[in-house]
Amino acid sequence: MILRLLLSFLFISSVNAAVTEEGFFVYDSTGESLKILNQHKEISIDHRTRTGFEAYGPKGLGKYLELLNLDHDVLAEMHEDNKNLGDYPTPEEIEKQLKDLVKGNESFVKMFSIGESHEGRKLWALKFSDNVEVDEVEPEVKFIANMHGNEIVGRELMVRLVDELITKYKNNDFSIQDLINNSEVYIIPSMNPDGAAAKRRGNARWSDLNRDFPDFTTNDNTNEIKGREPETKAIMLFQAQRKFSLSANFHGGSVVVNYPWDTHADDAPLTELIVDLSKEYASYNEPMRNSTRFQDGVVNGYRWYHVDGGMQDWSYYWYNDLQVTIELSDHKWPNYSEIPQFYEENKESLIRYLSRVHQGAGFNFPKNPNAKGKVEIKRLKSINNDKEMLLGTYPFSGGEFYKVLPLGKYQYKITLSDGSEHSINALVDFDTTNSNGNYQAL
Numbered sequence: 201m202i203l204r205l206l207l208s209f210l211f212i213s214s215v216n217a218a219v220t221e222e223g224f225f226v227y228d229s230t231g232e233s234l235k236i237l238n239q240h241k242e243i244s245i246d247h248r249t250r251t252g253f254e255a256y257g258p259k260g261l262g263k264y265l266e267l268l269n270l271d272h273d274v275l276a277e278m279h280e281d282n283k284n285l286g287d288y289p290t291p292e293e294i295e296k297q298l299k300d301l302v303k304g305n306e307s308f309v310k311m312f313s314i315g316e317s318h319e320g321r322k323l324w325a326l327k328f329s330d331n332v333e334v335d336e337v338e339p340e341v342k343f344i345a346n347m348h349g350n351e352i353v354g355r356e357l358m359v360r361l362v363d364e365l366i367t368k369y370k371n372n373d374f375s376i377q378d379l380i381n382n383s384e385v386y387i388i389p390s391m392n393p394d395g396a397a398a399k400r401r402g403n404a405r406w407s408d409l410n411r412d413f414p415d416f417t418t419n420d421n422t423n424e425i426k427g428r429e430p431e432t433k434a435i436m437l438f439q440a441q442r443k444f445s446l447s448a449n450f451h452g453g454s455v456v457v458n459y460p461w462d463t464h465a466d467d468a469p470l471t472e473l474i475v476d477l478s479k480e481y482a483s484y485n486e487p488m489r490n491s492t493r494f495q496d497g498v499v500n501g502y503r504w505y506h507v508d509g510g511m512q513d514w515s516y517y518w519y520n521d522l523q524v525t526i527e528l529s530d531h532k533w534p535n536y537s538e539i540p541q542f543y544e545e546n547k548e549s550l551i552r553y554l555s556r557v558h559q560g561a562g563f564n565f566p567k568n569p570n571a572k573g574k575v576e577i578k579r580l581k582s583i584n585n586d587k588e589m590l591l592g593t594y595p596f597s598g599g600e601f602y603k604v605l606p607l608g609k610y611q612y613k614i615t616l617s618d619g620s621e622h623s624i625n626a627l628v629d630f631d632t633t634n635s636n637g638n639y640q641a642l
């Protein structure tokens with residue numbers, strides 16, 4: 201025990217977020233090594249398998265593993281000679297690709313920066329919607345990819361998705377028109393362009409961005425940007441300005457949909473819905489659906505491996521923005537020639553997931569755009585669901601509220617900050633061909 205305590209001082213103890221300067225595969229079929237390493241907040245655990253897991257940490261992690269006699273190998277991705285970018289575009293080339301795609305289509309897609317990386321690269325976002333310059337009363341959905349810089353497939357899929365949405369919208373594809381005309385779709389292809397440029401998991405400061413968000417189970421449990429990485433801050437500020445109710449976050453290193461919580465063993469609210477959304481994604485992706493490791497191609501985050509400070513839990517806990525983490529490829533940086541195949545395997549799932557944002561109900565106050573208060577949501581007895589159930593009470597502001605929900609009938613009891621009360625009943629009936637009835641004007 202004393203030895204273990206001493207060894208822990210090998211690490212820089214002042215770090216807040218997990219650092220990713222060294223990375224190893226730790227062989228561990230019993231979970232014993234995982235237990236030891238989980239005690240260090242400066243170590244990131246990732247991609248657990250039957251034989252072990254990935255561990256990232258500050259300089260000295262390898263020495264620490266040796267001293268503890270934990271069987272390990274340096275991850276191939278950490279090798280110096282692995283820094284060749286191959287045929288992949290640079291972040292600057294991705295920016296140009298996106299700008300070229302948007303050009304001429306500014307009536308329904310716009311590109312803007314939500315902030316800058318540590319090295320000053322712009323964090324680009326795309327918004328798709330009719331009346332794209334107006335913040336309409338519509339459900340909002342978002343995709344974020346490449347927060348781990350060396351997990352590159354998601355970034356490439358996002359660029360291809362942008363292309364497909366533009367092409368299909370212009371060709372009057374019915375479901376894409378419905379999606380873009382009746383919701384606001386946001387896509388952030390690369391949250392960590394510095395990491396992508398360096399082919400590295402962490403950002404330019406070696407921080408693991410998917411361990412850098414506020415966490416409701418640790419002492420870092422206030423939703424504040426102070427002390428976080430610039431890329432994390434940018435996402436946090438962007439989220440605070442919008443009203444997302446559904447999102448996904450793309451990674452690599454496995455093939456599975458990982459759903460919340462990551463940080464806690466309890467079921468997340470509306471787990472049934474979350475599992476349904478996750479399974480639908482996996483069901484349209486052949487390798488995911490046929491996974492031999494994960495039943496139906498999905499897994500609960502915490503049961504797979506415990507993560508504190510992840511983005512999906514932060515999003516769902518603080519904003520009711522239901523987010524899952526989608527692992528797209530066993531190889532984090534596959535040969536560039538494989539990307540079209542990955543896109544083919546994922547495109548149906550991606551578009552269906554975005555469309556699910558219409559499975560919900562909301563309200564707005566057209567004459568009082570500053571209305572704020574809280575809404576208590578109760579599931580009513582219906583054919584699909586014979587139990588009445590209180591889902592919870594949710595804050596809202598900016599004169600509108602929307603929530604993705606399981607199919608069923610609901611009662612919303614709205615209390616404004618001035619004390620006035622409203623009540624509405626809503627039917628959530630999944631029918632993407634009729635997406636206009638989601639909001640009730642009050």
Ligand SMILES: [Zn+2]
Nearest residue numbers: 348351451452
């Ligand atoms: Zn990742």
